[in-house]
Amino acid sequence: MKEKLSRSITTLGFSVLAINGFIGAGIFLLPAAAAESTGSFSPWMFVICGLLMSTIVLSFAQLASYYRGTGGPVLYANEAFGPLVGFQTGWLLYVGRVTALAANSNALIIYLSFLFPIFSDGIMHGFALSAVILLLTASNVFGVRSAMGTISVLTFLKLAPLLLFIVVGLAWIDVDQIFSVKDAPLDKVSTSLLLLVYAFVGFEGAVVPAGEAKDPKKSIPRALIQSVIFTIILYFLVQSITVSVLEQAGSSKAPLSDAAGVMFGSWGVLLLTITAILSITGNLAATFFAAPRMTYALANEKSLPAWFGKINEKYKVPANSIYFMSALALVLAISGSFVWLAIISSLARLIGFAVCMLALIKLKSKQDGLVEKVLQMFVPLLGLSVCIWLSTQASNQAWMLTLGFIVLGTGLYYLARIKR
Template structure:
């Protein structure tokens, strides 16, 4: 619940993030490891018609980001979607949104870790076997957990380098690869079935997610009513253009071979640029994903720390290292959870679970946008307005519902089970949390 203490805490934050800074943050968080693998997944499901799935995701995200823009321009509190939902509907829905945010981060981190291991194996063949893959994951998470336990500064050093290493090779492939496209490889016969398109889109939307994380520091954004909508729009146009362009290059260069590729962009670079191009993309992918995994290993455990601190989970999770002053127990527990998921699951399985959680979170934010507008909640300044603002959240919900029709029963059971457990925890700890607050 946002009380007077929360308000004072928020007012002490420096509002320094502008349009370009926030847009760059969204692009950096969104363009992660997924794009290095997803063109193959989309092609295997839809063949030459795969670009349609990108367009579906772009339309879906366009509606969703309008909801984020509306909600973000009305709520200036730190927490992003968690704050939007809590302000709109109260503590329990807000808590569930926070749990979903943690679930998204956990599954997404595990999914990207699998691509990281595969890319490293492609770059260094000796690390390409299944046993070596497990060892790589063990070493990486042990090392990153140790680094992040030692301090926040050490855990964030790689981010700037990773951003440059990620974007420059992709831009190079996009520009040079366009000249190596063979037109027949882009041809496709007939329109895909709606169910196949939905299933492909539910996987592909993994590459478009990230806004929910980039908007968490809303309490540090200046002029939220103007900055958040413009930054989201600028970032989404950039991301969508790059994704569609990269897929068309990969499909146009590799043709039918794209669907079977474990490293599609690297393989396309090998054809368009030669062996050095493949190496460049693989190195960029490895550095990029290592930066992502490192950054998420820094960020995601803080959710467990907060849940322990606030009395929802054992207080041991809120322990702070006496020397390094970091949430070392939460970091270790989170790393073990993600490691287990990465070893036992495939990228597609983990990405779908992350996307299911993401879409449920997006649906909650769409409803929150409608409710905040209905109650005329304002954060200062004129809230962001779009044509048919009352209709947009329900259009977003309709698209989300269609995408969710492709989710299988066992996938629903995993995420549904997490939500049920979260509800039980919320009510089971209510007495203890209330007594602690009163004390």
């Protein structure tokens, strides 16, 4: 199936997608949990987790420089290991994106309920979830420029207050406390890192619409590298300010809002609550843009029914894939909790990342010369090790549900093959 998508996304556009993938609900929900487990050492936990995840991000940047076309991980795994593995990789990452979208939709409504208590539970909670997902569906169906415009505006609106929080908060940082690592709780490092993985996933959405890039071999690697560096610095500063301002940051339900209240007063609480809403909405918009391109790519590879690959002739977008994801996300959002959906999202994506690391290792193994080969394989081997280690931290229940998704995906794959 020949690609008919518009090639109009620049480096800035891919950076926006990656940053929105990184910075969503996590920056407002994770600081308290990190502070509870590792205290004043928690800013460094974000740095450590970011550096570990950077091995995966850098590997994706290398893969993006080798391949041109829509699909990202689907394309990489398919070229390296064949259509079935390519499909399962894409399917797992798709599950990871949709479950994250459902989880963050719940988080968005939780924050909205602080401003509008009517949405806190019951029928109105479900109505609010439906409204959010339907509005995002409409934005994406009306074309790439409409979707990217929505994402770009939300990115600016969420980053501006966070940067203000950082600029003012720098004066509040207790340098001695942050840089005193002698009391680092080493026994809680692995548990905390597993939790913080959720802060550093979502970037893979930026490589999926490569077929809509003006120059994917240059723009995507550059965007990924810039985005991960920016995100590590942002999380480190936000966490440093939070644990310095709040003595009991670990027990706060809304740590950034509470910290803003100390620094700015009551208007600061309102500002950060609104920022949280905008941030999560931006993350949802980025996910809604990237994830349907995954099922579109799978349809291109004849791994899903042709229905998923149908393009809206007027707006040149994969409309049916957008509609399908909208319905699936709504069902998951209404039926699942934020925590459970976030766990499944992280595990599914780590498995998909591992396959991509193996694809890059296979590609690098063809290099001439032993020394050159070892050097080229070093980063993806580290990335693979990170994926395996973090995946082993997941519960048996999370593994069972993820395996259930794999079985479902396999059934859909063979059903599509029979129909083709």
